[in-house]
Amino acid sequence: MYRLLLLCLLTAAKIACQPAPSRISVQRSDIDSLHRYMDGPLDDLLRQRQYHLVGQLLDSLRPKLDSLDNVTLNLFWLNTKSVQLMGEGKYDSARPVLMEQMRYALEKDSSRKLYLVAEAQYANWLIDRDSLQAALRHLENAYYLAKKVDSTKVPKLCYSLMQIYLSVRDYAATRKYLQEGWRMSHLSGYDSTAHASAFACAYFAFYVQMEEFDSAIAFYNIAINDTVSHLQPYYKGVLDWNMGQLLLKKKQYELALTKYNSGFAAITKYDGPQAILYSTMASINDKLARYPTALLYADSAILIARQQRRWETVTNVWKLKGQIAVKLGDYREAYRAADSALANKQVLMDSSIAEKAQQIQTEYQVKAKDDRIQSLASLNTANEKISSQQRILIVSLSITFVLLAIIGVMWYRRRRLRNELRETALRQQLLRTQMEPHFIFNTLSVLQGYIYDNDIERATEYLSRFSKLLRLSLQNARQPFVSLDSEVAALEQYLSLQVMQADTPFFYAILLDPALEEKEVYIPPMLLQPFVENTIIHGFKELPEQGELRIRISLKEQLLHCVIEDNGKGLRSMAPDKGKGKPSYSTAITTERLQILSRQSGKPAVLTITERNEDAAHTGTRVEILIPYRLAPVKESLNVAGMGE
Numbered sequence: 001m002y003r004l005l006l007l008c009l010l011t012a013a014k015i016a017c018q019p020a021p022s023r024i025s026v027q028r029s030d031i032d033s034l035h036r037y038m039d040g041p042l043d044d045l046l047r048q049r050q051y052h053l054v055g056q057l058l059d060s061l062r063p064k065l066d067s068l069d070n071v072t073l074n075l076f077w078l079n080t081k082s083v084q085l086m087g088e089g090k091y092d093s094a095r096p097v098l099m100e101q102m103r104y105a106l107e108k109d110s111s112r113k114l115y116l117v118a119e120a121q122y123a124n125w126l127i128d129r130d131s132l133q134a135a136l137r138h139l140e141n142a143y144y145l146a147k148k149v150d151s152t153k154v155p156k157l158c159y160s161l162m163q164i165y166l167s168v169r170d171y172a173a174t175r176k177y178l179q180e181g182w183r184m185s186h187l188s189g190y191d192s193t194a195h196a197s198a199f200a201c202a203y204f205a206f207y208v209q210m211e212e213f214d215s216a217i218a219f220y221n222i223a224i225n226d227t228v229s230h231l232q233p234y235y236k237g238v239l240d241w242n243m244g245q246l247l248l249k250k251k252q253y254e255l256a257l258t259k260y261n262s263g264f265a266a267i268t269k270y271d272g273p274q275a276i277l278y279s280t281m282a283s284i285n286d287k288l289a290r291y292p293t294a295l296l297y298a299d300s301a302i303l304i305a306r307q308q309r310r311w312e313t314v315t316n317v318w319k320l321k322g323q324i325a326v327k328l329g330d331y332r333e334a335y336r337a338a339d340s341a342l343a344n345k346q347v348l349m350d351s352s353i354a355e356k357a358q359q360i361q362t363e364y365q366v367k368a369k370d371d372r373i374q375s376l377a378s379l380n381t382a383n384e385k386i387s388s389q390q391r392i393l394i395v396s397l398s399i400t401f402v403l404l405a406i407i408g409v410m411w412y413r414r415r416r417l418r419n420e421l422r423e424t425a426l427r428q429q430l431l432r433t434q435m436e437p438h439f440i441f442n443t444l445s446v447l448q449g450y451i452y453d454n455d456i457e458r459a460t461e462y463l464s465r466f467s468k469l470l471r472l473s474l475q476n477a478r479q480p481f482v483s484l485d486s487e488v489a490a491l492e493q494y495l496s497l498q499v500m501q502a503d504t505p506f507f508y509a510i511l512l513d514p515a516l517e518e519k520e521v522y523i524p525p526m527l528l529q530p531f532v533e534n535t536i537i538h539g540f541k542e543l544p545e546q547g548e549l550r551i552r553i554s555l556k557e558q559l560l561h562c563v564i565e566d567n568g569k570g571l572r573s574m575a576p577d578k579g580k581g582k583p584s585y586s587t588a589i590t591t592e593r594l595q596i597l598s599r600q601s602g603k604p605a606v607l608t609i610t611e612r613n614e615d616a617a618h619t620g621t622r623v624e625i626l627i628p629y630r631l632a633p634v635k636e637s638l639n640v641a642g643m644g645e
Contacts (some may be wrong), residue, residue, distance in 0.1 A: 004127070004320055004469060013068055013402075027510075028523060030355060031068060031070050031175075032072060034061070034064070034065075034068075034073055034495040035072070035073060035076070038061075038073070038076050038077070038080060039076075042054060042057060042058075042080060043080075045057075046080070046083060046084070046087070047232060048232065049087060049234060049270050051084045051088045052083045053086035054087075054189065054190075055079070055081075055084050055085075055088070058077060058080060058081050059351065060082060061077065062077070064315075065077055071104075071108045071109065071256055072114070073401050074104065075101060075104060075105055075108075075109070075114045075118070076536075077118070077119055078097055078098075078100060078101035078104065078118075079101060079117060080136040081097050081100060081120065081375075082097045082098050082125070083121070084096045086124070086125060086128060086353060088162045089130060091125065091129060094125060095125065097516075097519065098118070098122045098494070099122075099514065100573045101118040101121065101309050102118040102122060105118045106509060106511065107115070111149060112145060112148075112149045112507065113149050113150040113153075114143045115145075115509075116145045116149065116150065116153060117153065118169070119138050119141060119142045119145075120139065120142040120153070120156065120157055120160065122138055122291055123135045123138035123139040123142065123160060124320065126138065126517075127160065127163065127164065131517065132164050132167065132168065134517050135160075135164060136164055139157060139160055139161050140161070141492070142157055143158075143161065144496065145156045146626035149493065151184075154181075154184055155181045155182070155184045155185045155199070156195065158177040158178075158180050158181030159181055159195070159198055159199065159202065161173075161177045162174050162177040162202060163202075164176050165177065166206065166209075170536050171210065175206070178199065178202060178203055180350070181195065181199050182196070182199040182200075182203065182291070183577075185198075185199055193215050194212075194488050197223060199237070200219050200223035201223045201235065201238060201239060201242075203215075203216075203219040204216050204219040204220045204223055204239065204242055204243075205238075205242045207219065208242055208245050208246045208249070211249060213246060213249075213250065216246055217246075220239065220243060220246075220317070222244075223239055224236075224239055233266050233269075233270075234266055234267065234270045234271075235353055236266060236267075237262065237263045237264075237265065237266020237269075237270075237521065238263065238266075238267065239263075240260075240262040240263035240266070241259065241260065241262075241263025241264070241267060241277075242260045242263075243259045244256045244257070244258075244259035244260035244280075244284070245264060247259060247283060248450060248491050253284060253287045253288050254302070255289060256284055257284050257285070260280065260281060260284055261281075264277055264281055272344070273311050274298070274304070274305050275301050275304040275310050276313065278296075278298075278301035278477060279297075279301040279313055279316065279317050279320075280593070281294075281297040281301075282294045282295070282297035282301055282317065282320060283297040283320060285297060286320060286323070286324055289327075291324050291327065293322055293323060294320075295321065298317050298320055298324075301313065301317045302314055302317050305317065312343060313618045314344050315341050315344045316340035318337050318338075318342045318344060319337070319342045321337040321339075322335075322337035322338045322341065325337055329582070330587075339396060360452045393527065395482075425622075428464065442501045443466055443497060443501060445501075446462065446500060447462055447463060447466070448460060450462060462500060462513060465493055465496055465497055466493075466497060468489075468594070469490060469493035469494055469497060472486060472489060472490035472493060473490060476525035477525060478492060478632065479524075479525070480524060480629055481520065481522040481523060481524060481633055482522060482523070482524075482525045482633075483520060483522055483525060483633070484512075484516060484520075484521040484522070484553070484560070484629075487523060487525060487527075487528070488510060488512065488553070489512065490509060490525075490527075490529075491524070491528060491529060491532065494529060494532070495508045495510075495532065495549075501542065502536060502540065502547075503541075503549065504540040504541065504542070504543045504547055505546050505547060505550070506547025506548065506558075507546060507547070507548050508548075508549040508550070508551070508555070509549075509550050510551045511550070511551070511552045512553050512554075513553065513554035513555055515554075515555050516553070516554075516555065520631065520632075521560065521629045521630075521631065522629060522630040522631070522633050523560060523627050523629050524593060524597060524627075524631075527562075527593070527594075527625065527627060528551065528564065528625070530586035530589075530590060531564050531590075531609075531623045532549065532564065533552070534586070535547075535549055535564070535566045535568055535621065536549075538568070538569075538621070539566050539569055539570070539620070539621060540568050541566025541569070543567075543568060545567070545570065547566065547567060547568060548566060548567045549564070549565075549566045550561070550563075550564075550565045550566075551564050552565075558603060558628070559603065559604070559626045559627060559628055559629070560626070560627040560628075560629045561624075561625075562624070562625040562626075562627060563622065563623070563624050563625075564621075564622070564623040564624075564625075565612065565620060565621070565622050565623075566620045567612075567619065568618040568619070568621060569619065569620075570611050570612070570619050570620060570621055571609065571611050571621055587607075587609075590607065594606070594607055594625075597628055598628065601628035603628040604626060604628075605625075605626060605627060605628055606624075606625070606626040607624075608623070608624040608625075609621065609622070609623050609626050610622045610624075610626075
């Protein structure tokens with residue numbers, strides 16, 4: 001409590017040295033001074049979780065930033081604003097700020113350093129919304145981008161990746177990012193004080209969970225003695241709570257309770273009531289035979305768990321109350337607690353049974369419907385046979401001859417169409433499975449160079465990416481439709497390899513509409529890769545400047561809108577048959593695939609390739625594709641002859 005009061009006094013003294021919040025930025029005209037202020041006092045207030053005050057200060061700075069129109073300051077403001085809103089639990093309000101931050105960074109930041117900050121912040125928003133799979137994809141992308149353009153951001157990204165892998169109990173990946181983050185946080189220029197403290201605390205919690213107590217104690221001593229733990233009560237509370245977990249595992253209950261009490265007070269003050277905290281406090285007091293206190297915590301845990309809809313916690317706490325009642329000799333209360341635990345468990349079971357019953361009912365309804373359809377089909381077949389026999393009796397030989405001739409013509413046309421469909425299907429499958437030989441040769445050459453240079457780490461990473469690309473290519477080639485996530489993952493693996501081996505350096509960015517995070521979209525595989533390959537091989541060939549490749553994928557009505565833009569040499573450099581004025585083979589095949597897809601779906605599938613002639617200094621190519629998509633996968637038929645039916 002005294003440390004928190006001292007913190008408030010220090011913060012007030014800092015702010016007193018500046019103008020008042022309502023006029024704090026009015027008198028500032030120097031960009032460097034504003035940057036120092038946002039990176040200093042505002043950042044300190046964020047670490048102290050004083051989000052409401054930070055929001056007031058940010059709002060007061062906005063008019064001045066608008067007048068300065070500085071890219072770095074605007075992105076810094078957007079990033080800080082999103083952190084402040086997320087800290088207050090206003091996730092819906094934070095999302096538009098994050099989207100604007102990513103859009104503004106992509107448009108204005110040519111170095112990509114500020115863009116990776118925006119993408120990492122958006123990933124943190126996804127983590128808080130329990131969208132771990134989407135968050136992991138954005139974090140991995142930001143992680144590899146940071147290694148290229150700004151390695152000082154790697155420790156923070158390692159910390160976020162570690163949190164995700166720890167939550168899904170992937171301890172090998174958790175240890176990997178802990179080790180890398182801990183190592184880099186001790187290098188000069190990496191904001192080592194804050195990062196080292198965070199990783200020390202994370203290491204401590206990790207080793208407690210793994211029950212490696214000696215290692216846990218070592219990192220606890222490191223964390224508890226640094227400056228951050230003395231400045232942040234919440235940070236000190238988390239350390240105390242984790243130490244209570246360690247002491248509980250070692251059955252040192254008195255010491256564990258002391259640490260739990262300290263951690264409980266600090267955490268609930270900043271994060272609010274949490275059912276698991278009250279449940280743990282009830283359990284430790286029960287072990288120390290402090291039954292009245294344990295019952296008070298248990299009652300609070302049940303109330304909070306019900307509000308948070310954590311029914312398993314409710315059941316476990318009722319069981320604990322029953323055990324305490326038995327120890328107190330209150331068997332009536334024990335029976336009531338056991339009955340409540342059973343009733344709560346019955347709610348879960350009833351819900352599960354109801355779901356299964358509904359599933360069985362649906363299956364029976366489908367089966368009954370199939371039986372009716374089969375009966376009608378049999379009846380129709382019988383009626384058709386009778387009608388056919390009647391027609392045969394009254395039709396003359398001449399009409400029979402005409403019918404036979406028509407049947408012969410239809411059979412011939414059907415057979416020809418079947419062969420055409422078979423040829424088209426095989427040609428499309430060949431296109432999906434093929435990989436440009438020159439690319440494979442360059443890939444193996446680059447890998448050989450890493451091996452000769454004894455760069456085992458880069459060779460391993462390079463080989464891992466190449467193997468992932470091969471696996472994704474083979475998997476996607478076997479299906480007529482694949483998920484958009486799988487197609488984008490294969491494209492990202494392909495581009496990451498091309499970046500490492502291309503003669504002309506280039507930058508790429510793949511932007512997905514946030515609306516695509518909420519639905520599973522399936523498209524034909526290998527539609528975008530041929531145009532990306534043409535850009536890298538032909539458009540960026542001998543380019544005097546760094547190449548830029550941007551891929552945007554969004555929803556447009558009932559279609560998937562894909563735009564591929566580059567700053568290469570234009571259309572003539574990208575066409576292999578440019579002297580003959582013919583389109584490339586891959587473009588012709590893609591056009592044919594889109595035509596077939598359009599006929600199958602009944603929706604337009606359009607390919608447009610245009611020249612970018614914004615001015616003499618900015619040329620390139622723009623490829624725009626409208627793709628009908630599906631919301632469910634489609635298995636490829638083994639009976640090619642049946643495709644024409």
